[in-house]
Amino acid sequence: MSEERTIHYQVTLIKMTCLGCSGIYAISKKWIDKIKRSGGSWYCPYCGQSWIYTETDVSILEEKLRLNKNLLVAEQARHDQTQASLSAQKGVTTRLKNRIKNGVCPCCNRHFKNLHRHMKNQHPDFEKLI
Numbered sequence: 001m002s003e004e005r006t007i008h009y010q011v012t013l014i015k016m017t018c019l020g021c022s023g024i025y026a027i028s029k030k031w032i033d034k035i036k037r038s039g040g041s042w043y044c045p046y047c048g049q050s051w052i053y054t055e056t057d058v059s060i061l062e063e064k065l066r067l068n069k070n071l072l073v074a075e076q077a078r079h080d081q082t083q084a085s086l087s088a089q090k091g092v093t094t095r096l097k098n099r100i101k102n103g104v105c106p107c108c109n110r111h112f113k114n115l116h117r118h119m120k121n122q123h124p125d126f127e128k129l130i
Helices: 029-038 057-101 115-122
Strands: 013-017 024-028 040-043 050-053
Touching: 013 029, 024 029, 029 040, 029 057
Parallel strands: none
Antiparallel strands: 013 024, 040 050
């Protein structure tokens, strides 16, 4: 005497419409997900038209990663350029401050013992430039 067994299996189907013959059919979601991940193809059960996934999720993510890496490299170059410019400007400012500290007028390159009074009287607009 054979024993009867019932197996319950649940599957999710994705509705597809063939662009060739307009036939409607279903493919399991598991199969579609696999094709999207690694590429692949299937055929319309009515007309035999072949459908291919060539742009996989992996290739899409690889392209996004490549674009983001390029953006990162460009942003790093901009940052480096800004840092170099800032460093150069800091050097110019430091040299100017040292000259003034040593009593050399930054406008006329003359040496003065009381540079503060000279700058205030002879070059009043200079303070606005700093």
